[in-house]
Amino acid sequence: MLRVVASRGRRGMRIADVVSVSGLPMSTCFRMLQRLELEELVVRDPLTRKYHLGPLLYELGMLAQPRYRLSELCEQAMHAIADETQDTVYLSERRGVESICTSRVLGDYPIKALTLDVGIRRPMGVGAGGLAILSALPEAEVAQIIEANDARYAKYGAFAPGFVQRAVAETRAQGYAFLDSAATPGTAAVGVAFPPDNPIAAVSVAAISSRLGPARRAQVAKVIQQQVRAICALLPAQVAGTAPPPTRRKAR
Secondary structure (H helix, E strand, O other), X not given: OHHHHHOOHHXXXXXXXXXXXXXXXXXXXXXHHXXXXXXOOEXXXXXXXXXXEOHHHHHHHHHOOOOOOHHHHHHHHHHHHHHHHOOEEEEEEXXXXXXXXXXXXXXXXXXXXXXXXXXXXXXXXXXXXXXXXXXXOOHHHHHHHHHHHHHXXXXXXXXXXXXXXXXXXXHHHHXXXXXXXOOOOOEEEEEEEEOOOOOOEEEEEEEEHHHOXXXXXXXXXXXXXXXXXXXXXXOOHXXXXXOOOOOOOOOO
């Protein structure tokens, strides 16, 4: 239920939207949201009647100290990409069968492609970042993720049956993900996943469709790939998939 409420970012959700997205009965959603509100995990705006994530989640988040902050490791590289391309740069991280936007850097081009807010979750494969991560995974895992998200893909206009499978094949063939007017009409994006052996995230560049024709999208992909290599050099060895094997004790 918290994931459902979070799926709209800071815009919040009315209970009818929660019912539609979750697929649960109205009575069940109402009871769960009431309980979450009592625990301050969600709050309900008295004017708009929309539910938003609550203060307790923020407090718990401050206590949850990850081993590293990927957004901090990627900050310099993302700014370098934004400076060179002038477009909007996103960092997407894998969360199970979803991808979540964890950072965004704006370029100087006057028409900006603001397709995502930080904190927005989407089924993996929706958006160039999520598609790049999905395409870098083993075939069996790709099939499982697509099957798990099948009903959710239908809520995005361009994602007809078989669309994600074809997009994965194209991504693998060209070495980077590219989507045009898929989740957001009039907007295109290029994405590159990392690290190669253990894809946990992706950097993508989004722009209006006219700015990412065949020649420029390949150029933008090279810019991202160059900066992704710099990011991979900063990742802890166990995350990058290069950790040494554990030492075995000799039997006495």
